[in-house]
Amino acid sequence: MGGSLALALRGRCAKIIAVDRDAHTRENARAIVDETSDDLARIASADVIILALPVRAIIAMLPRVGALAKPGAIVIDLGSTKRAIVQAMEQLPAPVQAIGGHPMCGKENSGFDAADANLFCDARFVLTPLARTSPQTLAFAQSLVESLGARAIILDAARHDKIVAAISHLPFALASALMTIASEIAREDDLVFELAASGFRDTSRLAASDVTMMLDILLTNRDNVANAIRASARNLETLADMIERGNETELRVTLNQIAEQRRAVFNPKSEIINPKLQ
């Protein structure tokens, strides 16, 4: 994500410095950025500090960032949950400006070698201001987002976290449950995965997400994620009951309603989100 952001911002900043502990990451970053460093102290010269890390790594790093950042510097993060990060940002020294960020575009492959300047094009990019975020900082963050080709959506962190539990964390949980059950059946029958087609592939895709990133997400959004998962488990039990009863009318009404909801959100031909929602 940081690599894609650097690529998208190249030529629009006086200087881009990539700070990373990992020598291999810095090596890959060299083709994209103006300078690489393993020393966090290099952020002391930055006007804008963008934290592209898993959620809890961002939270753990914020005190050091606050101690190093120059007065007036703007700190933005790209973490996937926002309540815990925004809370930690509130503790930054008063002269440092901060705002939460979450680009709503996924990628299974991470690292600078997978960097893609177009990753943010037409994506939604949520910004979660703090009470102390100045109007100038918010305006700057919005223009940064728009310069990536993305669309800024300003939300409070609690609302963001509830929404992403439904559209991002629950899909991961369902993909993981699918992979678990299919693997159990595959232990008894070695043809299971050989017969899997595009439907299984797409529905299970998120189960291969980066585990460290997902752990940070799930553990900083526990209430919303657990609620959404339990609601889906209850819904699945109801569906199993309907199928066992074999009442065709109730099943048809239910499935038609769901299919219509899906078709209302995504154009069935292009699988692009319905323009009415854009």
Add this chain to the structure above:
Amino acid sequence: MGGSLALALRGRCAKIIAVDRDAHTRENARAIVDETSDDLARIASADVIILALPVRAIIAMLPRVGALAKPGAIVIDLGSTKRAIVQAMEQLPAPVQAIGGHPMCGKENSGFDAADANLFCDARFVLTPLARTSPQTLAFAQSLVESLGARAIILDAARHDKIVAAISHLPFALASALMTIASEIAREDDLVFELAASGFRDTSRLAASDVTMMLDILLTNRDNVANAIRASARNLETLADMIERGNETELRVTLNQIAEQRRAVFNPKSEIINPKLQ
């Protein structure tokens, strides 16, 4: 599916006749097949009769097919569950040969206007012979499947139905549960679907499947589908418990195992099924 099959078989058969009640379907078929008809009696001249219909429509039609088919004709179906169809095929007159078929390649859009000659390329095509299926009929069905570029997999109907419950019908149920829960949250917050990205799109895709086709599938595979759905609901409750407990070690072990299973089945870069399984 019938349209794609006709397109793939064009030039390899003496004559292809498309029989359909619907005038619009016949109109679209005209560019692909040699003859169209709304009269099922036209199958009386056919050496091979392929039934491309939802499962229960196939079962309902089999007695009439049996009465019309000439001695030695081969009846093949493309239905998505196989036990109920194979059982109905057992009732066909003795001189008619029959074998169940299920091409493992999905398509949301149906009809001759969505026909795709490459739909079957590299796909698995399950064949479920009856006790009475002759070796010659089985060999013919295999060569027909291979002429499509697909790979024939011979299975008994019960084994097929258990496998597809896990890799095809459970993904539909999970996609439907996701759409239901997200829609419930969207009723309280109109930004929910606007923020949905590729992860939600892919995980929910099957929820837009054709309802009539899915009803036939679910209602002719009730035991296997209900078992798979209930197992996934239990699995989701366990995952919600783990997230609520916040025990990072157990969560990391569990999610790592699932992610590794997913990566073992599909190549993470290409999302193509792992060559070891092919």
